[in-house]
Amino acid sequence: SQTIHQWPATLVQPVGSPLSLECTVEGTSNPNLYWYRQAAGRGLQLLFYSVGIGQISSEVPQNLSASRPQDRQFILSSKKLLLSDSGFYLCAWSMGRLQETQYFGPGTRLLVL
Amino acid sequence: AQTVTQSQPEMSVQEAETVTLSCTYDTSESDYYLFWYKQPPSRQMILVIRQEAYKQQNATENRFSVNFQKAAKSFSLKISDSQLGDAAMYFCASLGNQFYFGTGTSLTVIP
Numbered sequence: 110s111q112t113i114h115q116w117p118a119t120l121v122q123p124v125g126s127p128l129s130l131e132c133t134v135e136g137t138s139n140p141n142l143y144w145y146r147q148a149a150g151r152g153l154q155l156l157f158y159s160v161g162i163g164q165i166s167s168e169v170p171q172n173l174s175a176s177r178p179q180d181r182q183f184i185l186s187s188k189k190l191l192l193s194d195s196g197f198y199l200c201a202w203s204m205g206r207l208q209e210t211q212y213f214g215p216g217t218r219l220l221v222l
Numbered sequence: 223a224q225t226v227t228q229s230q231p232e233m234s235v236q237e238a239e240t241v242t243l244s245c246t247y248d249t250s251e252s253d254y255y256l257f258w259y260k261q262p263p264s265r266q267m268i269l270v271i272r273q274e275a276y277k278q279q280n281a282t283e284n285r286f287s288v289n290f291q292k293a294a295k296s297f298s299l300k301i302s303d304s305q306l307g308d309a310a311m312y313f314c315a316s317l318g319n320q321f322y323f324g325t326g327t328s329l330t331v332i333p
Contacts, residue, residue, distance in 0.1 A: 152313060
């Protein structure tokens with residue numbers, strides 16, 4: 110069966126520091142991968158998605174970037190964090206077309222102080 | 223662009239009773255899918271149920287069922303025989319070329 114991992118689970122970072130969140134999927138090949146952000150009390154906002162290694166689509170221009178160095182690895186990064194980057198970050202995967210069901214990881218809670 | 227609206231920020235239900243969560247959506251896509259996800263306090267998003275828009279038959283998963291009204295663009299979730307473990311945030315989502323999520327409904331189950 111497929112599993113998706115995210116780490117760290119919780120992160121507290123000062124403003125202006127760099128960020129690297131990692132997501133890996135097991136048990137499948139060539140998945141579509143997604144990064145979402147969930148602000149407190151709100152729905153999910155799609156940040157990036159990837160249909161293959163090195164292929165990144167950005168949905169929201171912002172302080173963040175994403176990379177996919179390996180087939181089942183998806184990384185969310187920032188060079189300098191802003192207070193507004195605080196939130197809950199979820200990674201998800203799906204198979205086949207982008208219209209397939211997405212399955213979510215456990216998430217990373219990021220607090221920027 | 224697609225929009226998903228959940229007009230009930232909070233709902234409550236007595237244990238063993240039935241509750242219906244509302245969702246409306248707007249899309250210009252002809253081929254799309256609809257979902258309900260559950261987010262318990264652990265905050266991991268868990269798929270509850272999925273509906274293909276081209277199917278007229280309402281999807282059902284055990285105690286969870288939907289009332290899909292395509293013309294009205296309505297997609298409500300019915301939870302029967304509510305259990306304490308059903309307490310969570312519930313998000314409605316539509317999927318055309320990408321996911322659009324509603325703002326969620328917080329469900330409380332009263333023992």
